Amino acid sequence: xxxxxxxxxLLMIAVLTFAAVGCSGGDKTNDDKKPAEQTEEGNKTDGKQxxxxxxxxxxxxxxxxxxxxxxxxxxxxxxxxxxKSTYQExxxxxxxxxxxxxxxxxxxxxxxxxxxxxxxAVKAAAEENDDVKYAIVDFSYGDDTPDNAVGVVxxxxxxSFLVGYIAAMMSETGKVGFVGGMExxxxxxxxxxxHAGVAYANKVADKDVKVLRQYAEAFDDPAKGKAIxxxxxxxxxxxxxxxxxxxxxxxxxxxxxxxxxxxxxxxxQHDLAPDNVIxxxxxxxxxxxxxxxxxxxxxKFPGGTTVVYGLEEGAVDIAxxxxxxxxxxxxxxxxxxxxxxxxxxIEVPFxxxxxxxxxxxxx
Amino acid sequence: xxxxxxxxxxGISLMYSAPLMYxxxxxxxxENSGVVNIGLEGMMTIGAxxxxxxxxxxxxxxxGFLMGGLSGGVLALLHAIASVSFAADQIVSGIAINxxxxxxxxxxxxxxxxxxxxxxxxxxxxxxxRPFNYLFTKGSFLDLIFNQYATVYIxxxxxxxxxxxxxxxxxxxxxxxxxxxxxxxxxxxxxxFKVKYLAVILSGVFAGFGxxxxxxxxxxxxxATLISGQGFIALAAMIFGKWTPQGSMWACLLFGAAQGIxxxxxxxDVKVSSQxxxxxxxxxxxxxxxxxxxxxxGPAANGIPYEKNEA
Numbered sequence: 001x002x003x004x005x006x007x008x009x010l011l012m013i014a015v016l017t018f019a020a021v022g023c024s025g026g027d028k029t030n031d032d033k034k035p036a037e038q039t040e041e042g043n044k045t046d047g048k049q050x051x052x053x054x055x056x057x058x059x060x061x062x063x064x065x066x067x068x069x070x071x072x073x074x075x076x077x078x079x080x081x082x083x084k085s086t087y088q089e090x091x092x093x094x095x096x097x098x099x100x101x102x103x104x105x106x107x108x109x110x111x112x113x114x115x116x117x118x119x120x121a122v123k124a125a126a127e128e129n130d131d132v133k134y135a136i137v138d139f140s141y142g143d144d145t146p147d148n149a150v151g152v153v154x155x156x157x158x159x160s161f162l163v164g165y166i167a168a169m170m171s172e173t174g175k176v177g178f179v180g181g182m183e184x185x186x187x188x189x190x191x192x193x194x195h196a197g198v199a200y201a202n203k204v205a206d207k208d209v210k211v212l213r214q215y216a217e218a219f220d221d222p223a224k225g226k227a228i229x230x231x232x233x234x235x236x237x238x239x240x241x242x243x244x245x246x247x248x249x250x251x252x253x254x255x256x257x258x259x260x261x262x263x264x265x266x267x268x269q270h271d272l273a274p275d276n277v278i279x280x281x282x283x284x285x286x287x288x289x290x291x292x293x294x295x296x297x298x299x300k301f302p303g304g305t306t307v308v309y310g311l312e313e314g315a316v317d318i319a320x321x322x323x324x325x326x327x328x329x330x331x332x333x334x335x336x337x338x339x340x341x342x343x344x345x346i347e348v349p350f351x352x353x354x355x356x357x358x359x360x361x362x363x
Numbered sequence: 364x365x366x367x368x369x370x371x372x373x374g375i376s377l378m379y380s381a382p383l384m385y386x387x388x389x390x391x392x393x394e395n396s397g398v399v400n401i402g403l404e405g406m407m408t409i410g411a412x413x414x415x416x417x418x419x420x421x422x423x424x425x426x427g428f429l430m431g432g433l434s435g436g437v438l439a440l441l442h443a444i445a446s447v448s449f450a451a452d453q454i455v456s457g458i459a460i461n462x463x464x465x466x467x468x469x470x471x472x473x474x475x476x477x478x479x480x481x482x483x484x485x486x487x488x489x490x491x492x493r494p495f496n497y498l499f500t501k502g503s504f505l506d507l508i509f510n511q512y513a514t515v516y517i518x519x520x521x522x523x524x525x526x527x528x529x530x531x532x533x534x535x536x537x538x539x540x541x542x543x544x545x546x547x548x549x550x551x552x553x554x555x556f557k558v559k560y561l562a563v564i565l566s567g568v569f570a571g572f573g574x575x576x577x578x579x580x581x582x583x584x585x586x587a588t589l590i591s592g593q594g595f596i597a598l599a600a601m602i603f604g605k606w607t608p609q610g611s612m613w614a615c616l617l618f619g620a621a622q623g624i625x626x627x628x629x630x631x632d633v634k635v636s637s638q639x640x641x642x643x644x645x646x647x648x649x650x651x652x653x654x655x656x657x658x659x660x661g662p663a664a665n666g667i668p669y670e671k672n673e674a
Contacts (some may be wrong), residue, residue, distance in 0.1 A: 006413075022532050035634050058587070059468070059480065059587065060480045060587065062473065062478045062479045062480050062481075063480055063481065064479055064480075064481050085500070092660045171470045183637075212630065214626075214629045214630055214637070217637050217638065217640075217641040219588070220588030220591045221587075221591070222577075222581060222582045222589065223378060223379050223382075223577070223582075223622075224622065224626065226378070226582065226621065227375040227378065227379070227623070227626040228629070228630070230371070230374070230375070231371055231375075231626055231627065232630065234371055234502060234507070235630065245588075245666065246586055246588040246589065249582045249584060249589075250581065250582055253581070253582045253583060256487050256583075257487065271484075272584075273484070274399060298568055318440065
């Protein structure tokens with residue numbers, strides 16, 4: 001029997017290895033050229049090829065969301081700026097630190113952490129290795145930003161404001177909904193930006209649209225997202241905006257089943273339900289990532305600070321497919337509002353306090 | 364609270380419970396034959412992926428559902444080989460399955476969907492049918508309760524079937540005998556290994572159904588986070604339900620109802636933080652477990668590998 005157990009142990013190892021291989025796309029390079037010749041001694045000129053890598057969140061590089069978008073930004077940088085980019089996929093939170101180690105060992109010039117979940121790991125790595133540059137998406141270290149690190153955040157409240165305006169203008173029942181994932185700085189900004197957009201529409205178009213708000217308390221529970229959306233549609237909402245990651249799949253599903261409208265998030269989610277997704281609050285992580293790489297290339301790396309990207313930089317927007325469902329006159333208005341936001345005429349609130357302030361200015 | 368609110372809560376409970384019920388029934392099958400199956404989660408995951416992928420490419424949700432079950436069965440076969448034939452530690456083998464399921468699903472997803480870790484959504488008219496759709500007025504009390512996907516009704520049918528098999532047929536008696544006292548069963552001429560294999564594979568098929576009922580009914584696509592913990596909740600529901608199909612069903616319904624109440628309360632003006640609300644299903648489960656259910660005793664030989672030659 002002990003022989004059998006040995007065979008079994010081997011079998012299990014094989015199974016586990018296979019599982020691990022199945023999980024990790026591993027370290028992929030953008031092209032096959034080896035940068036081995038590009039040693040520092042051999043390349044003292046400014047033309048030295050920058051090596052950049054990014055460590056993904058648990059979604060992996062093809063998550064059709066911000067990891068993928070970040071990777072697209074790096075690929076564009078490779079093409080336009082001649083950098084050399086790679087990625088490391090994380091499949092669980094415990095991968096972050098080891099992936100950052102691997103990235104460091106590969107002698108990269110700039111290491112990206114994609115998503116606020118990596119914030120702690122990136123900060124620790126940045127403090128230990130001050131000769132390497134780090135950047136994190138969706139997180140700001142504020143005054144504690146290490147000099148060799150930069151936080152890249154997006155004004156998600158701005159596209160949320162725009163979709164809030166669209167929702168309020170298109171609602172026939174006078175009720176719209178918001179489904180959040182978990183309360184956090186990022187999701188709160190979506191939440192209040194959306195509320196403010198509705199409030200703005202109420203003011204300028206003399207409407208009285210109410211917002212139902214509920215959090216799923218999970219980014220990975222589509223059944224919950226669906227239940228909440230069903231409940232909102234039942235209560236009379238006819239358009240629901242979600243900022244709930246994977247739980248949002250359920251929100252979109254509910255809209256499909258009930259034949260109602262829904263607003264997507266992060267990327268253009270029109271493909272998930274072409275008849276129901278009227279627009280999406282898009283965050284172009286690729287624009288932010290590209291800009292930081294460009295700054296580094298030009299020797300202007302904004303270390304020790306947090307850079308904020310918004311409508312002005314084209315880093316946030318509404319989905320290009322919006323014209324399929326949203327009437328042209330509303331979209332024209334949206335363009336005007338965009339200008340007002342860029343010019344600072346409208347300061348979009350991003351949390352409860354700034355929202356209260358904002359609502360007062362509308363009265 | 365109006366009648367419609369009640370309808371909504373019941374509707375949500377049913378939607379939530381169905382995938383858990385399939386998987387818990389899988390646990391019932393396997394553990395009654397004496398094989399602990401903590402690999403249910405991994406079997407669900409592969410079932411969810413295969414179910415939606417087959418339904419997407421074939422345009423037939425039933426075929427997807429069936430193949431989802433089969434794929435769970437294939438993973439369960441591995442579990443059976445390890446834990447029945449090789450008498451390995453069933454927990455270790457189950458954990459390996461829980462790694463293998465999601466890993467394989469992601470790997471295959473990349474192969475079939477241009478490198479994406481998320482499958483393309485199935486159009487609404489090619490999803491599982493809803494037998495009572497349009498039968499009642501949209502949004503009415505009865506519509507809210509009964510306008511469910513076919514998978515919900517099949518889950519209840521399956522409870523009945525599993526109950527019948529376990530308690531009313533010869534093979535059911537054999538499964539339970541093997542789980543209680545394999546040596547005695549062996550002495551009476553029952554092929555212990557064969558019975559265990561059958562039960563474990565069926566448990567994988569049911570868990571695969573559970574996963575598929577998530578990915579082709581609750582939603583219409585698979586992504587890496589779709590199955591996150593349901594397998595373990597189902598396992599808990601099975602223990603809660605004292606290893607019986609009907610008990611597991613009630614446990615799953617209870618959990619679903621708690622979720623329904625959470626969603627309902629979160630949508631009212633009651634000012635309770637959603638984090639507190641989120642605890643309700645678990646707290647409720649604990650309270651009922653402690654105060655009403657009493658001692659839960661599983662099959663006597665559960666988790667102990669049966670080795671024929673040992674004295």
